[in-house]
């Protein structure tokens with residue numbers, strides 16, 4: 001087993017990208033990542049593609065993208081873990097290098113949701129719980145699933161609407177600074193409170209948008225990484241977990257079990273103090289597909305005690321300069337959530353953070369420990385991936 | 397009614413196809429500018445009507461009993477685990493042909509939401525409440541019916557079987573007590 005480093009990153013502009021097709025969109029990120037890593041396509045011995053699809057026309061996107069980007073004939077597959085498909089793709093490429101099978105691999109995440117009309121996308125995402133027992137008979141929507149969490153959380157811990165509003169305002173603040181973000185506009189509490197109900201208690205401004213985008217990273221083994229770069233960012237550890245598809249098979253709606261399992265694994269593997277991990281982490285990207293998900297992520301990652309995640313939000317402790325900066329790239333909420341790309345996008349954002357390459361000074365966290373964390377949840381806690389990135393070579 | 401939704405959908409598709417056909421006839425290409433950006437988009441000329449056929453043989457009893465007004469779960473005769481939604485295999489004990497038990501009495505609402513932005517296939521409904529209620533540890537997700545002022549976490553509910561008028565099929569709901 002070898003250490004694995006990120007030696008190149010690529011990121012497309014997120015948004016409604018009807019100016020390109022799926023493979024052209026992927027190429028934007030792939031090209032950038034190849035250039036940053038200074039590798040040729042023939043050096044990439046394996047590539048994985050995170051993509052959920054169904055709203056876009058290509059049913060077998062991995063090879064369509066491989067062909068367009070000249071990555072053929074290296075091995076590949078399309079990886080699906082719902083909204084965590086990007087992290088799953090990262091994991092697949094990471095394992096290919098870590099195992100020693102290949103020296104250099106690439107993880108690509110891409111999603112083009114605007115190939116279908118919005119109502120069709122609402123219908124398709126709503127089906128992504130437990131199809132028969134949740135959607136077919138009761139018409140749950142994706143905001144609806146997370147709204148069930150928000151209701152339970154508010155009831156148990158006395159969280160207010162304004163608390164979630166603070167999360168949305170922060171996301172839009174950083175989105176406004178990020179040239180890659182879907183939403184590049186600040187919002188006010190008044191706008192937040194007035195925004196229309198989507199699935200009570202969640203509003204439109206609690207929700208991540210329907211977004212197109214791509215991201216890519218080039219991974220290399222320890223031996224090879226040093227030949228290409230003197231500033232590698234290592235994948236220090238990763239934890240993975242799963243949860244029930246059917247929400248009625250869960251008992252607690254204030255925490256996501258799969259995410260806690262994944263966080264525990266990652267912290268254990270990286271020897272992170274599980275009582276106060278935020279002291280050892282400089283910046284994090286967490287899965288804020290809805291504002292409530294960010295509050296729960298604070299707690300599942302142990303940045304805050306159960307029921308106290310909301311205090312971090314109230315006290316603005318997750319801005320740059322706070323206790324633990326979170327989603328200072330705008331998060332899913334403002335940067336956008338192209339489902340299959342999101343996990344890889346997190347890896348790109350955090351790699352650039354650790355190298356002091358945030359696209360805007362005002363969104364650059366102070367790097368003291370040289371460590372960043374990505375928390376990516378698929379479905380409503382169906383899948384969870386927690387990944388730690390470090391400027392320090394693991395084992396040192 | 398679901399038939400109205402289907403007819404409206406068909407009308408919408410027909411209208412869109414008519415426009416597409418006339419565009420193709422005029423220009424020789426099914427390409428139109430996206431209203432917001434003007435980006436040229438190729439409008440797919442191939443259709444796909446997705447409607448799944450889901451096997452229910454192993455849990456057919458659930459549907460039979462529902463027509464008698466009962467909502468059933470399965471229970472493993474060996475370890476006693478109750479399964480809802482019902483399933484006929486206990487993966488812990490690795491046995492099949494589980495027992496059937498009715499979910500009875502009062503349950504308690506654990507959480508709920510009101511769906512305002514609906515999937516197109518539910519667009520014929522006004523906003524509906526979806527909740528999860530626990531019946532002695534067995535949880536059921538369903539629509540919650542009854543007086544809105546009683547709706548809260550902890551509220552008591554009963555399971556009821558009803559024929560959903562819009563679609564005409566029999567299903568279950570939670571009713572506030």
Ligand SMILES: [Zn+2]
Nearest residue numbers: 472475486489
């Ligand atoms: Zn059993």
